[in-house]
Amino acid sequence: MGKExxxxxxxxxxxxxxxxxxKRNSAVTSIVDTAASSAATAxxxxxxxxxxxxxxxTTAxxxxxxxxxxxxxxxxxxxxxxxxxxxxxxxxxxxxxxxxxxxxxxxxxxxxQNNDNILDRVEESQSKRIWIAVDGMGGxxxxxxxxxxxxxxxxxxxxxxxxxxxxxxxxxxxxxTGLVELLENEIDNNRLELIDSGEPIxxxxxxTAVRKKKNASINVAMDLVRNNKAEAVYxxxxxxAMMASAIFRIGxxxxxxxxxxxxxxxxxxxxxxxxxxxxxxNTDCKPSYLHQFALLGNIxxxxxxxxxxxxxxxxxxxxxxxxxxxxxxxTFELLSSEKSFDFGGNCEGRxxxxxxxxxxxxxxxxxxxxxxxxxxxxGVLLDILRSELPRGRRGKVGSAFLKSNLLxxxxxxxxxxxxxxxxLGVNGICVIGHGSSKSLSVVSALRLAxxxxxxxxxxxxxxxxxxxxxxx
Numbered sequence: 001m002g003k004e005x006x007x008x009x010x011x012x013x014x015x016x017x018x019x020x021x022x023k024r025n026s027a028v029t030s031i032v033d034t035a036a037s038s039a040a041t042a043x044x045x046x047x048x049x050x051x052x053x054x055x056x057x058t059t060a061x062x063x064x065x066x067x068x069x070x071x072x073x074x075x076x077x078x079x080x081x082x083x084x085x086x087x088x089x090x091x092x093x094x095x096x097x098x099x100x101x102x103x104x105x106x107x108x109x110x111x112x113q114n115n116d117n118i119l120d121r122v123e124e125s126q127s128k129r130i131w132i133a134v135d136g137m138g139g140x141x142x143x144x145x146x147x148x149x150x151x152x153x154x155x156x157x158x159x160x161x162x163x164x165x166x167x168x169x170x171x172x173x174x175x176x177t178g179l180v181e182l183l184e185n186e187i188d189n190n191r192l193e194l195i196d197s198g199e200p201i202x203x204x205x206x207x208t209a210v211r212k213k214k215n216a217s218i219n220v221a222m223d224l225v226r227n228n229k230a231e232a233v234y235x236x237x238x239x240x241a242m243m244a245s246a247i248f249r250i251g252x253x254x255x256x257x258x259x260x261x262x263x264x265x266x267x268x269x270x271x272x273x274x275x276x277x278x279x280x281x282n283t284d285c286k287p288s289y290l291h292q293f294a295l296l297g298n299i300x301x302x303x304x305x306x307x308x309x310x311x312x313x314x315x316x317x318x319x320x321x322x323x324x325x326x327x328x329x330x331t332f333e334l335l336s337s338e339k340s341f342d343f344g345g346n347c348e349g350r351x352x353x354x355x356x357x358x359x360x361x362x363x364x365x366x367x368x369x370x371x372x373x374x375x376x377x378x379g380v381l382l383d384i385l386r387s388e389l390p391r392g393r394r395g396k397v398g399s400a401f402l403k404s405n406l407l408x409x410x411x412x413x414x415x416x417x418x419x420x421x422x423x424l425g426v427n428g429i430c431v432i433g434h435g436s437s438k439s440l441s442v443v444s445a446l447r448l449a450x451x452x453x454x455x456x457x458x459x460x461x462x463x464x465x466x467x468x469x470x471x472x
Contacts, residue, residue, distance in 0.1 A: 149438070160191045165194075166197065207241050208244065236437040279364065
């Protein structure tokens with residue numbers, strides 16, 4: 001069966017499923033309306049009964065005094081019972097509507113959700129807490145969201161934080177955001193340590209600024225890893241400066257010419273993201289660089305993503321080995337002859353998110369464009385879905401129950417929501433966060449750092465030195 005035929009079949013199935021969902025939505029809307037009408041009717045009956053009881057009380061008092069008053073009192077009591085019964089009817093109607101609604105509506109887009117992401121499975125049984133150095137001054141909104149994310153991550157994962165930054169600014173940020181008590185508690189519990197640093201490196205500064213500002217927060221954090229006082233480092237600051245600091249302070253892995261930034265992209269398979277590298281560290285590459293990226297990505301996919309035999313792809317304009325520019329053609333030859341991993345051939349742009357590959361390699365110029373494009377997809381898709389939802393009462397009901405699902409879809413497609421990317425090829429675990437990272441992104445990035453440490457990524461990356469190709 002050809003690719004076009006398969007696409008038509010899948011499209012038809014999708015349309016049928018959508019039609020079925022809308023029919024269900026229509027039925028649920030009717031149930032909600034009926035429940036609301038029943039509740040209103042019950043309320044009106046109760047109101048009429050109370051009003052009638054009041055009239056009886058007044059009339060009885062005028063006619064028979066105390067005796068009639070006692071009778072009226074009994075009537076009022078009966079009316080109160082009716083009111084309680086009406087309230088029960090309202091509550092039951094609401095419960096019936098809710099119980100009927102949930103199994104019918106949830107979830108036409110559930111297959112797009114990822115509740116079993118491998119990075120979310122932090123082993124609770126691991127009692128040993130690891131130290132992670134955090135560049136508290138890196139990022140567009142630092143230090144407030146960085147500090148908030150660190151405090152949240154400490155409570156959720158077995159990690160301790162060495163928070164590097166200007167201590168006065170950090171404490172001032174904690175006071176403004178109401179985190180002072182929590183910060184002091186974590187310091188007292190020896191789970192967080194504040195480490196003072198000098199002037200930070202701005203987002204618009206050149207990477208070489210790490211040599212001039214030796215006491216910058218990213219340099220101090222990197223030194224903690226070099227001196228074995230932390231097992232990983234995280235920064236949402238200047239990515240070029242972080243890579244330069246990593247190379248100067250902790251060095252490259254032996255045999256690796258250029259480090260690469262590896263980012264996780266979502267795929268059709270909810271439990272199997274694809275690692276794309278490089279996404280910005282090296283805009284101009286040689287075939288040997290891309291070959292090394294594949295070696296690094298293969299180990300990362302095995303250790304962190306727990307893929308037994310990762311399938312490697314080379315991003316190209318066609319599946320045929322004769323397609324592409326000079327860089328692609330020469331890289332294809334190198335990857336084809338490599339025996340240490342499973343090379344699956346060229347990967348077209350439409351196949352990156354298909355789940356056909358576990359690792360996709362490309363030069364940093366192309367990878368960064370791909371990354372930035374993906375960042376916009378989530379928001380655009382959400383806007384399209386919102387505009388296509390039916391208008392009127394039914395549309396409002398459907399939109400209300402789909403809202404949380406649509407937001408989860410957006411987050412899955414928005415790379416910034418995944419927290420960060422690993423800088424592979426340096427002699428330490430370095431996680432680069434998005435410049436606009438908020439607290440949840442910081443939590444995600446620290447989870448990624450913990451996962452990399454826990455799975456012994458550095459031990460296996462150091463084994464690359466034994467490969468003949470890296471020693472030639």
